Amino acid sequence: MTTETKKIRGRPRVFDMDEALEKALQIFWKRGYEGASLAELTETLGVNKPSLYAAFGNKEELFMKALSKYVAGPVAFVREVVNEPTARDVAQTFLYKAAEFLTEPSHPKGCMVVQGALSGGESAEMIKSVLIQYRTAYEKVLTKRFEQARNDGDLSSDTNPESLAKYLATLHQGMSVQATSGASKEDLLAIADLALNGWPKA
The missing domain is CATH 1.10.10.60 (Homeodomain-like)
Known part of the structure; x- marks a missing residue:
């Protein structure tokens, strides 16, 4: 050698x-x-x-x-769902993909952004604040998409886009908590279908 x-x-x-x-x-x-x-x-x-x-x-x-790697990679789909043709398609794609993602066995259950913002001591206040900003920013993206849907006649004129966006975000956060508690993909899809059954008409 x-x-x-x-x-x-x-x-x-x-x-x-x-x-x-x-x-x-x-x-x-x-x-x-x-x-x-x-x-x-x-x-x-x-x-x-x-x-x-x-x-x-x-x-x-x-x-x-x-966190930047997570947002740009594993959960990139959440930015893409707003390109769906109708508001209901946006909601369905978001919830269905979330159900699959949150329970995927190849990575930790739940959503990193959601779970990390649920609790935290004084030392984690800045991190908690950043995660809340991420969630709020996405709600604004959904709100803008639903405003467009209302203007296009895809949603009724009395629809509140901001409340609808917050409703979807709240569903996603709840699904994340359920996933970390052991809920299956099928469990989360059933929740998504219940929500979609009550989706507002145009």
Whole structure:
């Protein structure tokens, strides 16, 4: 074996930032911000605290990076549902895809944005505030879509788009809690169908 070969084999494994961030995302998704300890994060990512801080900043910054990855990846579908042709199609696609996503066995149950904003001590107030902002921003996206539907005659003129958006968001939040408590995809689809049966007419 040559000296050059020894050097190559002896090199430390390159730290994969994206892989590490994905692992951190899974921990935060499962444990929440406060429930994810630095000990678990460093052990799972295979780094010590100084290396973790050097790569991602503090725990708060690591969570924010993981959250951005979550929003851009696993839950990207929530931004796309507003492109459905009718308001009811928007609601159906949103609820049906949520039922599938929230119970998908390949990742933690529930929604990271919803679960992380339900509780938190003083140390997590900033994180809780950011998560609430994410939820509020999405309600505004739905409100704008339902305003368009009302203007197009797809929803009746007396429909309150803001209340309708909040209704859908509340259903989604409840479905998320149900999923983390063990509800199945079929359970959540049944809830979605009940809601859709009462969807306002044009």
